[in-house]
Amino acid sequence: MPYRLSSLSRPKAVAVCAAPVAALLATAAFAPLPFSVAQPGMTANVLGENKGDPVITISGAATRRTSGELRMTTIVATGPDAHVSLPDVVDGWFRTDRAVMPRDAVYPSGDNVKEIQEHNEATMKASQDAATQAALTYLDKDADDIKVTLKLSDVGGPSAGLLFTLGIIDKLEGDGSGGDLTGGRVIAGTGTIDAAGKVGAVGGVALKTQAAHRDGATVFLVPKAECADARSELPKGLRLIPVTTLKSTVESLVALEKGTGSVPSC
Structure with a gap:
């Protein structure tokens, strides 16, 4: 005769089976996942100082005393070796001040912290060189006569x-x-820029708008291709201006300053 579980023994059997399943689910919930969790980072006024040093130093040409601020923005993300679990991902998914990103998208240069740092420093240096060339070309100034030094501590990448x-x-x-x-x-x-003055997309703009608003910005320049992302969590009172080239960006800022002409919007 085949063996049958009695009605009294069935709950005990279910409980015995449920115990390892619950343990497995608990283990899976806290297992590391291939994601990084990002949040709004620091901003820095490139017209001012960062950690006691001028961000922009120019020699070989007269410079102006400026007012207002031009703030570059950043995001910060959990490191390549950080333990990001399912609860972290779920929490980040439902928070407007967090973003869950594939780790490979945040750290495309690999998992080695030293290599990532070297990569970010190299791309920052290339970005600074391109920025200098783009600015001097736009102003029709000779790069052999003017020296521009850009210094921004603890920030990497081209954005x-x-x-x-x-x-x-x-x-x-x-x-x-x-x-x-x-x-x-x-x-x-x-936004990235190349020596010809073309502006490129960067990612993380929804978090960067929050950092900008937090630090007092009322206008945010965003690569046009990322308008939708920037609008998704746009803080109240922050105006978006889409940009594609250096020339059009300057024209938009001049139009905004003087109150004449049209200023594009996302």
Whole structure:
């Protein structure tokens, strides 16, 4: 006769089976996952100082006294070797001040912390060189006569390129008629730039708008391709201006400052 569980023994059997399943689920819930959790990072006024040193130093040409601020923005993410578990991912998924990203997208250069740091420093240096060349080309100034030094501690990557470029232009010529590119405002933004003045996308813009608003910005310059992301968690009172090239960015800022002409919006 086949063996049958009695009605009294069945709950005990279920309980015995449930115990290892619960343990397995608990283990899975706290197992490391291939994600990073990012949040709004620091911002820095490229027209001012960072940790006691001027961000932009120019020699070989007269510079202007500027007003207002041009703030580059950052995000901070859990490290490549950080333990990110399912509860961390779920928490980040439902918070507007957090973003869950594939770890490979945040750290494409690998898992070695030293290699990542070296990669970020190299891309920052390349970004600074491109920013200087783009600014001097835009102003039709000879790079052999003017030396620009850019210094920003503890920040890596290329996403400050656009703001560096605008800062150099503001310090050398402003809006071209004696005014500031900022119009006295706190303007923040993000975007890569190449030597020809083309602005590129960077990622993390929804978090960067929050960092900008937190630090007093009322205007945010965003690569046009990332308008939708920037709008998704846009803080109240922060105006988005989409940008594609250095020339159009300067034109938008001048139009905003003078109150003439059209200023694009996302």
